[in-house]
Amino acid sequence: MLFEGCFNRKNNxxxxxxxxxxxxxxxxxxxxxxxxxxxTKFFSRDYLGSIQGKEKETRYLSDNLTQSFVSFSLEQFxxxxxxGVCAWYDEDCKELSLSRDLFGILxxxxxxxxxxxxxxxxxxxxxxxxxxxxxxxxxxTQRLSLYGTFLGEPSTPFxxxxxxxxxxxxxxxxxxxxxxxxxxxxxxxxxRPSKWSHLKSVEEFGEAFRPLFLxxxxxxxxxxxxxxxxxxxxxxxxxxxxxxxxxLAPQExxxxxxxxxxxxxxxxxxxAISVADKIGxxxxxxxxxxxxxxxxxxFITSGGQPSSSLITPSATxxxxxxxxxxxxxxxxxxxxxxxxxxxxxxxxxxxxxNRQWDLVKTLSRKRAAHYQQSYKYPHWSKYSIExxxxxxxxxLIISKLSTFIFRKDWKGFTHTFQDISSSVGISYSYVIxxxxxxxxxxxRKGRINPIDSVLRDELLHADDQFETIAxxxxxxxxxxxxxxxxxxDVFSMQTILANEQxxxxxxxxxxxxCSPFYNKELFELCLAVPDIVKFGDGIGRAHFxxxxxxxxxxxxxxxSTKTHVRSLGQEVVARIANQAKNLLSDTSRVWExxxxxxxxxxxxxxxxxRIPYEQKSSTLFxxxxxxxxxxxxxxxxxxx
Numbered sequence: 001m002l003f004e005g006c007f008n009r010k011n012n013x014x015x016x017x018x019x020x021x022x023x024x025x026x027x028x029x030x031x032x033x034x035x036x037x038x039x040t041k042f043f044s045r046d047y048l049g050s051i052q053g054k055e056k057e058t059r060y061l062s063d064n065l066t067q068s069f070v071s072f073s074l075e076q077f078x079x080x081x082x083x084g085v086c087a088w089y090d091e092d093c094k095e096l097s098l099s100r101d102l103f104g105i106l107x108x109x110x111x112x113x114x115x116x117x118x119x120x121x122x123x124x125x126x127x128x129x130x131x132x133x134x135x136x137x138x139x140x141t142q143r144l145s146l147y148g149t150f151l152g153e154p155s156t157p158f159x160x161x162x163x164x165x166x167x168x169x170x171x172x173x174x175x176x177x178x179x180x181x182x183x184x185x186x187x188x189x190x191x192r193p194s195k196w197s198h199l200k201s202v203e204e205f206g207e208a209f210r211p212l213f214l215x216x217x218x219x220x221x222x223x224x225x226x227x228x229x230x231x232x233x234x235x236x237x238x239x240x241x242x243x244x245x246x247x248l249a250p251q252e253x254x255x256x257x258x259x260x261x262x263x264x265x266x267x268x269x270x271x272a273i274s275v276a277d278k279i280g281x282x283x284x285x286x287x288x289x290x291x292x293x294x295x296x297x298x299f300i301t302s303g304g305q306p307s308s309s310l311i312t313p314s315a316t317x318x319x320x321x322x323x324x325x326x327x328x329x330x331x332x333x334x335x336x337x338x339x340x341x342x343x344x345x346x347x348x349x350x351x352x353x354n355r356q357w358d359l360v361k362t363l364s365r366k367r368a369a370h371y372q373q374s375y376k377y378p379h380w381s382k383y384s385i386e387x388x389x390x391x392x393x394x395x396l397i398i399s400k401l402s403t404f405i406f407r408k409d410w411k412g413f414t415h416t417f418q419d420i421s422s423s424v425g426i427s428y429s430y431v432i433x434x435x436x437x438x439x440x441x442x443x444r445k446g447r448i449n450p451i452d453s454v455l456r457d458e459l460l461h462a463d464d465q466f467e468t469i470a471x472x473x474x475x476x477x478x479x480x481x482x483x484x485x486x487x488x489d490v491f492s493m494q495t496i497l498a499n500e501q502x503x504x505x506x507x508x509x510x511x512x513x514c515s516p517f518y519n520k521e522l523f524e525l526c527l528a529v530p531d532i533v534k535f536g537d538g539i540g541r542a543h544f545x546x547x548x549x550x551x552x553x554x555x556x557x558x559x560s561t562k563t564h565v566r567s568l569g570q571e572v573v574a575r576i577a578n579q580a581k582n583l584l585s586d587t588s589r590v591w592e593x594x595x596x597x598x599x600x601x602x603x604x605x606x607x608x609x610r611i612p613y614e615q616k617s618s619t620l621f622x623x624x625x626x627x628x629x630x631x632x633x634x635x636x637x638x639x640x
Contacts, residue, residue, distance in 0.1 A: 003085050003108070004121030006130070007096050085122060085170075097177045102189055103336070103518040104158070104172035104496040107503055111167045118178050122503070124304030127167060128639055139636070140165045141459050144593060146466065146493065147306060148625050150452040150618040153494035157468040160185070163305050163632075171469045172496060187469075189520070192476045193483060196528035202536060205529050206546025209522070213547065216519035217244040217332070224512060226329025231319055232256035232283070234271030236541065236548070236556065237334025237341075241516055243551045245332060246279040256281040257322055257331075259288050259315050261568050274553045286322050289314045292572055293579035296628060301635045303504035307628040308497035310621055312572050313505065320509040329512060335502070336517040339489040341526050341544045344534030346485075352400055357423040364393045366538030370560035397426060398434050454598040454622045483527045490523070570613045573620045574606060580627045589637060590630035599626050 085108045086099045096118050100108045110120040113132045121127040143161045146152045160168040170176050177184045199205050230242040242256050258272045276283035292312040299313055307313060323331045351359040368388035374380040397420060404413035420426055453460060471487045506513045529543050536542025539560050548557050605619045
């Protein structure tokens with residue numbers, strides 16, 4: 001089902017009405033549509049019926065919701081009722097307004113055809129089918145440049161720019177007001193973490209976290225009928241969600257799903273099983289689909305834009321398909337947990353950059369016991385804490401100094417090296433050989449200047465400024481740098497694009513995604529937790545772990561490791577590249593945008609067994625993004 005409409009301007013400019021120009025009747029299953037007249041807000045069956053064409057498909061607001069809307073301002077209504085997407089027409093001002101849910105779980109796009117039409121939809125592919133858009137639409141190469149750049153989207157706040165010129169996205173948590181001459185955008189919500197300023201200790205924050213977290217789960221549990229399942233990866237986020245469901249509905253059967261990878265360094269089934277045993281869920285293990293190319297094609301054509309997945313959507317799609325086959329209507333997950341909760345672990349790097357050497361040493365001492373790179377040292381468990389701290393600190397120094405070398409910033413290298421030598425101390429016998437070895441290895445393998453994009457040089461927009469949302473407008477006055485960074489992570493281009501793809505996949509399988517971490521009150525609390533409290537004893541996410549005491553097995557609640565794609569990613573991307581050979585022929589339109597030589601150089605790196613897969617992160621990203629662009633361009637060409 002869709003939420004979409006077309007607002008036309010007739011020959012008489014004063015005669016502005018909603019009319020149906022889509023092939024199917026205009027629908028609003030995913031949101032609300034209403035009108036405003038004489039300065040008051042009201043809901044009218046007649047008005048809605050005329051907008052949607054078929055009264056039986058109209059979604060009317062309940063009396064309770066109507067009364068609550070009358071009692072509050074528009075902004076309060078949108079925030080309190082978490083109403084997803086909304087559209088309303090002001091008959092006095094002759095303006096159409098659109099709003100989107102706070103975290104961008106539901107997409108909403110619109111296009112203004114000057115002096116003719118305003119068209120909106122939750123589906124880009126449907127929007128592109130409109131004759132007025134189809135005739136004039138073209139590709140936004142600036143947006144494509146960001147998409148094809150390694151680490152470009154995660155570091156960029158959300159922008160209303162889509163992959164199509166003239167089509168815009170309503171920003172999450174914002175209202176877009178449109179007439180036939182102008183567009184204005186404003187947020188309808190403000191985060192106020194200061195209301196938690198009375199909390200100081202990790203115990204106090206943990207005590208406040210638990211009821212908010214359970215309430216977020218409870219809201220979604222009661223938001224629709226049908227069987228419920230929960231993704232259980234064995235990580236802290238999905239494990240906590242699964243445990244929370246069982247606490248809130250102890251008598252109801254709960255199905256948990258685990259995505260089995262059959263690779264030693266990415267399988268966490270033992271963690272998942274320990275959680276399933278503790279909460280008494282009906283636990284299933286399933287193999288992730290290897291039809292990566294076909295799945296990419298399916299969701300690109302359904303969503304009308306390139307895939308948001310860093311590598312492949314097969315993990316999520318496999319879960320949804322399995323849930324559908326079990327007749328489940330909703331699948332809970334831990335999406336958003338990392339960015340909403342925060343870890344505090346970035347404090348070490350920030351302290352290093354700010355040359356707060358005493359703080360660097362203090363944090364390194366705490367973090368050493370939970371060092372995520374410990375698997376590289378076979379005898380790690382036998383090392384003293386001092387030895388572990390030395391290894392962590394030396395590796396941090398190597399990483400930071402190597403950055404200066406690869407940027408050829410010799411002045412920065414010299415200044416930092418001297419500063420560290422006098423303030424922290426350097427194990428010259430370890431650091432210097434490691435930097436030299438790393439430098440020589442990259443030179444031999446042609447990777448001293450790794451590329452961050454395979455797009456053609458003329459399409460790269462390194463100096464262009466994106467029209468992004470103002471993150472600070474979401475925050476009350478007096479916000480901290482920590483809070484700004486947290487919001488930048490939650491409202492980044494990568495995060496919101498991933499939410500949009502999850503919506504497309506959810507509609508494809510008929511299974512609703514439920515992500516309880518995306519909750520305003522919960523995020524507000526986490527914004528109030530100082531990074532030093534989150535850092536805790538060095539394991540990170542201390543306030544969250546405190547809240548989960550007694551709910552999770554200790555081996556899961558206190559685990560410091562986090563599985564990354566690693567070798568599985570290399571295997572998947574190699575499979576995608578092989579499956580895409582016919583698509584990437586010499587006549588493919590993708591070469592109008594992707595530099596063929598750059599792309600094939602990345603294929604060579606992928607196939608080079610001498611290069612460890614840990615050093616292929618950007619390569620895996622660039623190849624999968626190029627294939628995604630090729631699939632999208634092929635589909636788009638067929639729409640013209």
